[in-house]
Amino acid sequence: MDYFEPKTVSEALSLLDQHGEQAEVIAGGTDVMVDIKYKDEPGCLVNIKRIPDLNAIRESNGGVHIGPLATIHELEESDIVRERLPLLWQAAHQFASLQIRNTATIGGNICRASPSGETLAPLLVLEAEAEVTFSDGARTEPFGAFFKGPGQTSLGSRGLLTGISVPFPAAGNHAVYLKHAVRGPMDIAMVGVAVMATANADKSALDDVRVGLGAVAPTPIRAPKTEALVSGKALDAALLKEAGACSASESSPITDQRSSGEYRGWIVDALTRRGLAQCWQALTGKEVA
Amino acid sequence: MSLEITLTVNGKTHTAALEPSTALVDFLRDTLGYKGVKLCCNTGECGACTIIMDGKPVNSCVVLGADAAGADLVTVEGIADGDALHPVQQAFIDTGAVQCGYCTPGFIVSLKALLDRTKNPTAEEVEEAISGNICRCTGYTKIYEAVDLAAKQMS
Numbered sequence: 001m002d003y004f005e006p007k008t009v010s011e012a013l014s015l016l017d018q019h020g021e022q023a024e025v026i027a028g029g030t031d032v033m034v035d036i037k038y039k040d041e042p043g044c045l046v047n048i049k050r051i052p053d054l055n056a057i058r059e060s061n062g063g064v065h066i067g068p069l070a071t072i073h074e075l076e077e078s079d080i081v082r083e084r085l086p087l088l089w090q091a092a093h094q095f096a097s098l099q100i101r102n103t104a105t106i107g108g109n110i111c112r113a114s115p116s117g118e119t120l121a122p123l124l125v126l127e128a129e130a131e132v133t134f135s136d137g138a139r140t141e142p143f144g145a146f147f148k149g150p151g152q153t154s155l156g157s158r159g160l161l162t163g164i165s166v167p168f169p170a171a172g173n174h175a176v177y178l179k180h181a182v183r184g185p186m187d188i189a190m191v192g193v194a195v196m197a198t199a200n201a202d203k204s205a206l207d208d209v210r211v212g213l214g215a216v217a218p219t220p221i222r223a224p225k226t227e228a229l230v231s232g233k234a235l236d237a238a239l240l241k242e243a244g245a246c247s248a249s250e251s252s253p254i255t256d257q258r259s260s261g262e263y264r265g266w267i268v269d270a271l272t273r274r275g276l277a278q279c280w281q282a283l284t285g286k287e288v289a
Numbered sequence: 290m291s292l293e294i295t296l297t298v299n300g301k302t303h304t305a306a307l308e309p310s311t312a313l314v315d316f317l318r319d320t321l322g323y324k325g326v327k328l329c330c331n332t333g334e335c336g337a338c339t340i341i342m343d344g345k346p347v348n349s350c351v352v353l354g355a356d357a358a359g360a361d362l363v364t365v366e367g368i369a370d371g372d373a374l375h376p377v378q379q380a381f382i383d384t385g386a387v388q389c390g391y392c393t394p395g396f397i398v399s400l401k402a403l404l405d406r407t408k409n410p411t412a413e414e415v416e417e418a419i420s421g422n423i424c425r426c427t428g429y430t431k432i433y434e435a436v437d438l439a440a441k442q443m444s
């Protein structure tokens with residue numbers, strides 16, 4: 001196996017151009033190392049961990065710029081993430097063990113493009129953008145367009161994720177990330193649901209409701225029908241029930257060793273209701289009547 | 290293809306060769322001889338191979354050996370001060386927190402890292418610190434008692 005430690009993004013990109021499908025990019029390594037041991041070794045490993053300045057977390061243009069090499073624990077420890085992007089912070093906090101959070105990077109979690117990736121539904125709800133770079137140039141694209149399928153992104157075999165831009169959510173928003181797994185953070189999510197909303201001026205209705213679903217479709221997804229159903233309305237028990245069912249209908253979960261598809265649908269329903277109810281309560285001070 | 294890296298383990302500098310696909314746990318055990326680092330699940334789930342890398346606990350089975358170039362590592366072998374055990378090690382003995390013992394080095398390292406960053410950890414902080422360490426003898430109660438005892442002795 002060939003091995004490279006490029007010192008710059010352009011050096012890494014030319015290696016990817018040169019080695020194409022044979023090349024595997026490694027950052028933290030918590031997933032790639034397992035593949036190397038138990039699946040086929042790649043033809044060449046491109047270790048980007050030592051490219052400088054790709055792990056910064058800083059305020060930028062009305063939001064937060066996150067370098068893809070920032071570890072999950074660095075997100076968790078970041079004041080700006082905790083204070084301004086609590087949804088992403090909650091996902092980081094429920095991400096495996098401390099040992100893994102010290103090693104795994106947010107860029108790796110994203111580029112792995114597992115539908116259950118812990119940070120992905122929150123990034124969709126936050127309307128974050130990916131900075132994708134190829135040897136002939138860079139572009140930004142919303143994460144809604146970035147994920148193409150399980151393990152598939154718009155990077156293909158020649159692109160690198162070089163930045164993540166997360167706009168600050170609207171003032172006064174409330175957001176929750178709810179993960180359903182047998183063994184808490186250590187386990188891969190059977191279902192992950194991210195809900196974010198604001199309230200209108202007199203706190204009589206929810207506005208700008210966003211619902212993101214993880215592990216229940218080929219990619220992490222938003223639930224636009226559910227969002228439209230609830231936005232602009234007061235949340236009562238009947239609407240909550242309708243929203244849960246609508247969210248489940250927007251998912252298309254598979255059956256695997258962790259859960260049946262039918263069960264995942266019930267959990268989407270339950271967690272959507274729970275997330276919306278928590279937002280309603282936090283934003284209006286009232287229980288769902 | 291073989292690489293040569295230099296790193297520090299328990300204060301001692303080593304320079305040695307490794308294959309680029311080698312996991313850090315295998316390099317530490319098989320090349321450098323630090324057998325206290327236990328290989329168990331080999332997928333980053335059980336914590337038996339936990340070491341402290343540049344101040345942070347990590348699972349050495351899912352860290353690329355090459356990433357340790359220039360790093361400062363602490364394994365369970367480097368935690369005692371000569372013959373004097375670290376308070377966490379002594380507390381494991383005093384509370385009977387060891388059963389089969391295979392998970393013990395990983396727990397000791399995770400808890401040493403915890404007590405390095407927090408003098409009097411809350412139950413929640415202890416739980417978080419060892420959430421990535423699995424004991425299949427299920428002796429967690431004694432392990433919690435050991436952390437309390439060690440924290441008291443260190444303060």
